[in-house]
Amino acid sequence: MVKDTVTTEKQMVLFELGSEIYGLDIATVHEIIRMQPITRVPKAPFYVEGVINLRGKVIPVIDMGKRFGLEKVATDKNNRIVVVNVADMILGIIVDAVTEVIRIPTDAIEPVSDIITAAKSDYLLGIAKIGDKMVILLEIGKLLSGDSLLANLAAPKTAEKVPAGVK
């Protein structure tokens, strides 16, 4: 029975952006935190708001709204930062609000029709109908992989390599 649950359901975190609802696989979500002051970083991509201090780690924070070309809704106390783990890098995503965590049966997910989506859109896992809402499910890894951001993340870290033979 347990095996069945794993393959036939996805557990998703739902959040609001503009007037749409999106979902992210909970396995990729580290935590959800309140908005906090963001330190701007010069010459970063336009949707990168800056960096924040997450318990001693400095992580970048991006504005999902800007990334999708949506109107940025006025910041209010519902804004949250969804901290995700993508390809071993941790980064935060600013969303308008986080609504719920929900299990979605995989057969309720419909693949997105080719007509609707643009070329590089394998980041769209599909669309699910929950109640009377349409939830757009995202594949976060693919979402950022086309980006120079993640390309930089994948680049080798500046040398802290320890030479062979060191005990």
Add this chain to the structure above:
Amino acid sequence: MDLASGITQEDLKLFLQEADEQIELLDEDIVRLEKEAANPDLMQEIFRAAHTLKGSSAMVGHQRMSDLAHAMENVLDALRKNTLAVSPPVVDSLLHGLDVMRLLRDELVNPTAKETDINEAKHELTEAMGTGKGDAADTAGQTEIQIDGEAKDKVAAAMNAGTKVYRIKVTLDQNTSWASVRCFQMLLELSKAGEIIASRPTQQEVEEGKAGFVLQALIAGGSEETFRSALKEISDIVSTVIAEYKAEEKPAAVAKPTEKETTAAAPRDDSKLSQTVRVDVGRLDTLMEQVGELVIYRNQISQIGRLLSDKYREDEAMQNLGDSITQIGKIVSTLQQDVMSIRLLPIEIVFNTLPRMVRDTARKMNRKVDFIMEGQETEVDRSVIEHLRDPLIHLLRNAVDHGVEPPEVRTAAGKPEIGIVRLSAFHQEDNIIIKLTDDGQGISPEKLRQAAVKKNLMSAETAAKLTDAEAINLIFGSGFSTAEKVTEVSGRGVGLDVVKTNIEILSGSVNVESVEGMGTTFTLTLPLTLAIIPALLVATGKTICAVPLSSIVESYKLEAKNIKTVRGREVTMFRSNVLPLLRLDEIFGWNNGEKNHVSYVVVVKFAGTQVGLIVDALLEQQELVVKSLDHFIGGSNGITGASILGDGRVVLILDVASLVRGAVTERRGAQSEILPS
């Protein structure tokens, strides 16, 4: 290539780990062999390593690797048994064999690599076996005293009379300039203790000033104690070996070599190995992070504690709390120091691969070089250590190729044929200093002045005005090489400026001093760690950022009236030079409005150029724990990292190098002279 059946991935991994260790050990030790042939422990270590390689490679099924190890083992066995003498061709064959060994090892990780042929290497090894059959004591020109006719008689006479005959070998410190004097003193003192039958160098040679650093003598009469006390007062003696001479004794290596090494440390202390632990670097980093955070919150608690103490001065509980906070503060500081020290590695790791390189370069360029290393135990943070390798290799190549002259040139100039290249490392305050000295031809300030003018880097008048020290430092300019022709090893004129830039990126500095005809010294200064940097916090409007202290020349208040505009760019006069100005808020796009009020300027330097950064306020100096920001670093970003302040705010650490470079490119039109820094 196919492994033996039954070998798992785990086995392979273990084999590779061990093989890599053995190969590295062999690389270092074989080079040492040329100088320390009489050292039986070294010989054993090398033999054991080759033997282990042979066995384990056979076990994993790498037959060719085992065969090659076997061939090397044969040569090593002959050396060990003194039926073969250590000589350059022998060492060459061993080193070449080792290189092939590395290729064979790589085949195991790269299955598509084509199979390396071992026949050439094997052939070279067998050839080497045929050369120089003699005894192992015949090292690098140092021969034992020949007991010939007259001496033999004297020895016989003495022994028949019941007097003991001794063989003495004294080694002098290679740094001393008084070798001949010391030898003279030694012969004098020893002759008071007994009758000197023969010596090498002879009395005559010593008087003519032809002594080397080793004195050997055959003395009749006296005793070990009298000899030692006779030599006690003489300086510069590094080691004394005294043994009774027995007739028919083969002039082989003296029974108990107690010679102290002036070169790389003696064979590894195996007992130390068992006291170390292998730790995954990731775990160390996590530990560092945790401790870093602890420090931040410790600061916060201290601050709050102070406030509360002031408010509730009378409360006893408050006082106790205050004490506890102070104690915790101390413990956290110590913890931080201890964790930082875990990250330290001895610079030996970088140094140990150098002798091989020096040897190969010297052989290739036909130089005779004695390479001495000191201070290998000096410790450096792992963040810095890997960055040292390339600059050192560059500088060493230069020293051997350009510094040390060919043997004929040296003897013609009255210098000893063998050039000395000395590499030393030591701590000084918060830095590690690495000095590379050679006793070669030195750098000519005049040649550099001329080259600078010829390359249109400056006018003849400016060149003439440079002091000798400044002229010598021109050598760090890009495109600079006064070498007549580009050799395979160096001379392309790219090396030194890259070295200097890379060192400066690490917040370090490099200096050169030289005396024509006598030699050159390069001094590298580097911070002990890149994980923590002292910085000056500055504010522009509401934004705070950090400027690494090592890049700062000076900071002062700047009045608006002192800002001039040249071709649309702001500048000011600083120490009678034109200083280009940069406004941080403009560069980073923070809009802070008014330019007219009084502000502060932080003068920073990089690669010989100075630039002034305009800020609103100078805050405080702090030691910041650097947090990596891999994704944002590099390019024209202007940032090298971030840090977290005591109140939890993130501050960005400025990349002075890119800021200065940016300013220079912008103003290329306005002919800015390179300001010496």
